[in-house]
């Protein structure tokens with residue numbers, strides 16, 4: 096198992112406590128979408144990529160989004176991750192009305208609660224592996240010494256200590272994917288959104304990541320993953336099928 100029990104890491108405990116405080120007051124679906132639509136302008140014509148998405152995700156759920164290529168899975172995950180603001184409809188995250196917030200406040204809300212694993216990794220090219228892992232901690236009030244120990248623990252847990260001073264372009268695709276997963280998890284977010292998180296991993300490594308997700312979910316983390324794999328989807332509690340931007 097890549098991710099041992101947390102008891103040793105004081106930093107992780109501090110981050111987890113801060114998270115619990117932020118969400119303790121809230122009861123109801125952690126994520127609630129009403130009639131969310133996303134479209135792009137294609138030469139004067141509206142091209143709809145998401146349509147009428149209405150969805151509640153409770154705390155502790157583990158949801159798999161499936162559907163053919165181009166169905167809108169990454170688009171939906173980007174909306175959930177507050178990485179996109181060009182959509183219409185309503186989105187409540189832990190009771191906050193995302194659709195009414197200015198973009199800066201939306202971004203801050205997402206950073207506080209969400210860890211995101213990108214389909215294309217999106218590591219920061221100018222930062223080393225260790226510096227990439229530190230980014231989510233820098234968004235939270237984690238003291239510097241705890242940040243350093245959390246980064247060291249995480250490098251160790253993901254078996255990438257030897258890569259810590261390398262830049263993303265010096266890593267294989269699978270290694271970049273692992274760093275992307277480590278970065279999403281390092282600050283113990285309440286919600287993990289993962290877009291094909293094991294797509295570039297060796298099958299045994301992919302299973303370890305899914306074991307890790309199952310463990311985090313059992314401990315209360317809410318997870319939404321996009322996957323083409325029936326085996327990975329079976330790790331979750333339910334499946335949402337997307338077809339041409341509609342929920343089937």
Ligand SMILES: Nc1ncnc2c1ncn2[C@@H]1O[C@H](COP(=O)(O)OP(=O)(O)OP(=O)(O)O)[C@@H](O)[C@H]1O
Nearest residue numbers: 135136144162163164165166167168169170171214
């Ligand atoms: N910036 C954009 N401008 C115009 N169209 C876009 C843009 N981003 C995505 N799309 C379109 O939205 C549709 C859905 O794309 P999306 O990336 O969400 O698909 P997906 O289900 O994640 O597919 P895959 O399984 O291949 O990753 C596609 O038809 C795509 O061309």
Ligand SMILES: [Mg+2]
Nearest residue numbers: 168169170214
């Ligand atoms: Mg995609």
